[in-house]
Amino acid sequence: TRFDVNPVTDDISRLSSLRQNIPKDYKIPVHYIPKEEAGMCWVQLNVYYLEDSLQDLAHKFGNISSNRRDISIFIQMLQELRLNMGSVELIMYDFECHYRKERWQTVRYFDFVKDFLIAAQNKEDSDD
Amino acid sequence: TRFDVNPVTDDISRLSSLRQNIPKDYKIPVHYIPKEEAGMCWVQLNVYYLEDSLQDLAHKFGNISSNRRDISIFIQMLQELRLNMGSVELIMYDFECHYRKERWQTVRYFDFVKDFLIAAQNKEDSDD
C-alpha cells in the first residue's frame, strides 16, 4: 500500500510544515467523533468527514499555493485509504448521533490529522 | 534605493503568491487611513501601522514557514522605506482621529499592501 512506500513519518513531517504555514488562530470546521466514543471504529468513522474538511480547506487557497498542493497530497492519501476500507456508510449511520461539529484552531486540527494518520497506519499493519 | 534594484513588479508577484497561500476567509487586523482622507500623505500616514500589522501576521506562522519568510521580506522593505522618510510621528498625530481599526479578509488586505507599495514607489520616483 501507499503507506508502505512513503513511511508515515515523512507524512507527519510534511504535516508539521503545512501546519506552520497556516495562521495559528485560523479556525477550521470539523465534523468528527472523538476516540472515546468511536472505540475500534475511530478510523472508519472519521475518514469521510476528515477528507471533506481537507477539501474545504484546500479551496481556501489560490491555485498557485504550496499549502493547497500539500493538502491535496493528504486528500489523496485519505481517498486511497477510504477506498481500501470498503463502504463506511452503514457504520457512520449507526454512530450518527455521536458526530460533533466544531471549529478548531490550526494546531488542534493538525494534531487530529496526525492522530488519524497514525491510527490508520496501525490499523493497516494489524489488518495485514 | 532598494526599489530601484528590485523592481516593484517582482514584489507585486511575490505578494500575489503569498496572498494565495493564506486562507481567503482569514481576517487580518488593520489600522489605517483611507486614501481620500489622507491625500498626498497617504504613504507617510500608513507606513507605520502597515509594518506593525505585517509583524503581527508574520507571528501567526511557525518558524519553518514560507509565508513567514515572504512576509518578512515586505517588513524589511517597509522598514527601509520608513527610515528614508524621516519621522512620521507628527503627521500621524495630526491625523490621529482619521485612523480606523478593521479586520480585512486576505484579498482586501493584500490589495491594500499592493496599492501601498505602488504609491510608495511613485512617491520615491517623484522625490528623486
Ligand SMILES: [Ca+2]
Ligand atoms: Ca500496509
